[in-house]
Amino acid sequence: MSSTDPFDLNDAFESMEQILDRLIHENEPLETPRYTYAIGDVQGCFDDLLRLLDKIEFDPAKDRLWFTGDLVNKGPNSLNILRFVKGLRDSAITVLGNHDLYLLAVAAGAVKDRKSDTIASILAAHDCEELLFWLRHQPVLHHDDTLGYTMVHAGLPPQWGLDAALDRARELESVLQNADFEEFLGVLYDPKPDRWREGLEGQARLRFIANCFTQLRYCDRAGRLDLSCKRRTATKNKRRSVPWFQVPRRAHKDMKIIFGHWASLDRKKTRTTGIYPLDTGCSNGGKFTAMRLGDEQIFSTRCRIKSHPGLG
Ligand SMILES: [Mn+2]
Secondary structure (H helix, E strand, O other): OOOOOOOOOHHHHOOOOHHHHHHHHHHHOOOOOEEEEOOOOOOOOHHHHHHHHHHHHHHOOEEEEEOOOOOOOOOOOOHHHHHHHHHHHHHHOOOOHHHHHHHHHHOOOOOOOOOOOHHHHOOOOHHHHHHHHOOOOOOEEEEOOOEEEEEEEOOOOOOOOOHHHHHHHHHHHHOOOOOOOHHHHHOOOOOOOOOOOOOOOHHHHHHHHHHHHHHEEEEEEOEEOOOOOHHHHHHHOOOEEHHHHHHHOOOOOOOEEEEOOOOOOOHHHHOOOOOEEEEOOOEOEEEEEOOOOOOOEEEEEEEEEEOOOOOO
């Protein structure tokens, strides 16, 4: 690695401000990136992220990164991650995950933080307000027609195809970007309603949308969300929950969907056409994974940091 490499790990932390300065001042908008890489949940593992970027020889002037969300919490360096991804500007796209919404909810006083959280450094930072403003202006769904991929943090209910998912995403994003967004964060944490109908209104409608994009793992064949299920053994329950991407006749079966959130899902065993799970458990001492869009080559590094266990 050359001494001018922006991701030189030997002084990664000392030179954070220099790195960001350079990226902000030299990083022109990318009209046609050389490569686009989708990267699984970072969860505060900043130095592991830098090692992965080093491995793929990421150049912010030429390449673009997609992040599956949950940039923060669990790992030790959530503050640096936010500054870094924000500083990448048009070279990075992230969708919001449940931990990102949780950070916003804690900051808004809508929920109390937990002992295992590692977001205190963000809340105490001089640029906290600016970082959180940026964060709540990130999308919950990203779609690229040219590349042909769609990215969410968690999943989609079986009733939504691309157009419906895009509409629902823009509905939720407009609320998060509104001045009274804190009111919504106060009613976010409830698994009900668990089933989509077009007539859902108000906070119930928004909560269903947020639960799909940021929390979903299992649902039944009718699309009833089962947010209490985390593992495959849960499929034995009488509602016959299945992973959201294995519901028969789902409206999104022709889409290519990139997502995170589900570290215990075995990517190699998933083998569902068009389904790309990228959370490989970085914050729990697992691997960190990037997929190059187009040829779908996988790059991974083993993570060095074992952090607090908890919900993915
Ligand atoms: Mn998550």
